[in-house]
Amino acid sequence: MTEDEARSWIAAQWDVPRETWAKLERYIALLLAGMAHQNLIAESTRDQMWARHIVDSAQLLPFAKDATDGSWIDLGSGAGLPGIVVAILSGRPVVLVESRRKRINFLSEVAADLRLGHVSVFGGRVETVPTARAAIISARAYAPLPRLLDSAIHLSTEKTLWLLPKGRNAENELEAVRPTWQGAFHVERSVTDPESAIVVAHSVKRKGRR
Numbered sequence: 001m002t003e004d005e006a007r008s009w010i011a012a013q014w015d016v017p018r019e020t021w022a023k024l025e026r027y028i029a030l031l032l033a034g035m036a037h038q039n040l041i042a043e044s045t046r047d048q049m050w051a052r053h054i055v056d057s058a059q060l061l062p063f064a065k066d067a068t069d070g071s072w073i074d075l076g077s078g079a080g081l082p083g084i085v086v087a088i089l090s091g092r093p094v095v096l097v098e099s100r101r102k103r104i105n106f107l108s109e110v111a112a113d114l115r116l117g118h119v120s121v122f123g124g125r126v127e128t129v130p131t132a133r134a135a136i137i138s139a140r141a142y143a144p145l146p147r148l149l150d151s152a153i154h155l156s157t158e159k160t161l162w163l164l165p166k167g168r169n170a171e172n173e174l175e176a177v178r179p180t181w182q183g184a185f186h187v188e189r190s191v192t193d194p195e196s197a198i199v200v201a202h203s204v205k206r207k208g209r210r
């Protein structure tokens with residue numbers, strides 16, 4: 001996907017007001033400026049911000065159409081991917097969970113700069129987030145599926161929708177959780193990379209639990 005195709009993809013999905021385009025542009029500028037102080041995104045993706053980061057994150061939103069009301073919790077948010085993009089494009093409350101101090105500061109600065117009043121930042125480990133009932137949980141490049149589910153199951157109910165971009169290893173990771181976890185899991189192709197996949201799941205629970 002080229003950068004032009006990426007912007008066209010966004011325009012085709014949503015009637016994006018000019019102010020929202022400006023926030024996406026501003027977020028990209030903040031990410032690139034932040035790279036002077038910390039490693040927020042892979043250096044090799046600097047020239048593909050729209051395809052590799054904005055659309056790669058935004059493509060989760062259409063899956064969330066039928067999710068219940070409530071918070072979207074983004075695990076291991078890093079520089080805010082996908083959480084900040086989701087918050088720019090939707091009004092749903094978003095909680096960004098991140099444990100590294102410099103990234104926590106960056107996320108707080110971005111949320112304030114972009115006036116994203118519906119974003120909150122939890123600075124700490126996912127395992128220490130107080131029990132919650134997320135409508136949606138996302139995680140991009142945070143942890144392999146078994147560790148991801150172990151660390152975050154206390155943030156979910158059976159209605160929680162899990163949206164987990166998983167690169168090229170999705171099927172293997174799914175196999176790894178089958179002995180321990182049950183739920184309605186399926187795999188969707190990524191629009192930014194046909195060889196990458198997004199694990200979409202609900203009704204996730206540990207086997208043997210009621």
Ligand SMILES: C[S@@+](CC[C@H](N)C(=O)[O-])C[C@H]1O[C@@H](n2cnc3c(N)ncnc32)[C@H](O)[C@@H]1O
Binds near residue numbers: 075077124
């Ligand atoms: C590879 S980065 C991915 C960041 C972002 N989601 C993205 O796709 O660009 C993984 C992030 O997860 C954070 N992280 C790893 N384990 C964590 C944990 N147990 N609790 C909170 N954050 C964690 C790291 O500090 C890092 O910022």
